[in-house]
Amino acid sequence: MTATPDMTTILKDTMAAFPIDASAAEGAFKSTADLNEKLGAVTLTAVEKSSEISSKWTQQTLKSLGEVSKAKAEPTAYMTAMSDFMTGYAQSATEHMSALFDVAQKAQADSLELMTAAGKGFGEKATAAAKPAATKATTAAK
Template sequence: MAKTQDYTAIMKDFMGAFPVDTSSMEDAFKTQATLNEKLSAVALEAAGKSTDLSTKWTKETLTKMSEMSKAKTDPADYAKAMTDFASACAEMSAENMAAFAEIAKKVQTDTVELMMAAGKDMTEEASAAVQKATKDATTAAKKASTAK
């Protein structure tokens, strides 16, 4: 009776001839985690600045409203107070929207810089991993050919 070949042993020998190096995966994970940390820092900084700006804008608006809501002796003074309030709000809006645009511009610039740096790092890591894998495969192939 013929004996069945042990495919488990064959696969084990085959996989042993081509070892897997997990360090490149670990490096990629570390690089990704570092990138995420830096992107989070950019987002949190922008959120903090936006919150500060919104709070400042609200306080300024309330201050202007307080001036407008004071009792006046002459009815024409109410119209003037309303006009002054509208002018101040328009001016504050323009200034604050420009400040929000600067925050957004900084976020965009920082993000692009981080992505460019990460792309460069990942390209270098991938190149190094491919070179190492090629070297390991060549070494394994040479061992396999001399073992015959």
């Protein structure tokens, strides 16, 4: 009969044959955590500003609706109040949508800047890591 191979020994031998640089993995984890923290800050800032804009817009709309709902002496005054409300709301919507667009545009630009910086840093680290490997390969080839 054949003996069952000891898988623990096989795995240990395999792992020993392919050493892993734990410091590189730790550095990658820290870099990723830093990037995520910065992206999270960009997101939270954008959400905060968007919430402020939406709240202000809602308050203005409710105030304007208060004017529309007041009792009027003349029937035509209701149409005038509704017309004034719609005109004001259209202007308010334009202003607030523009402000929301500016918030989104800034968040996009900040995110792009962070991702570009992270990519550049990754490229520099990869180049630095490749140089010793290239030197070893050249030496071994000679």
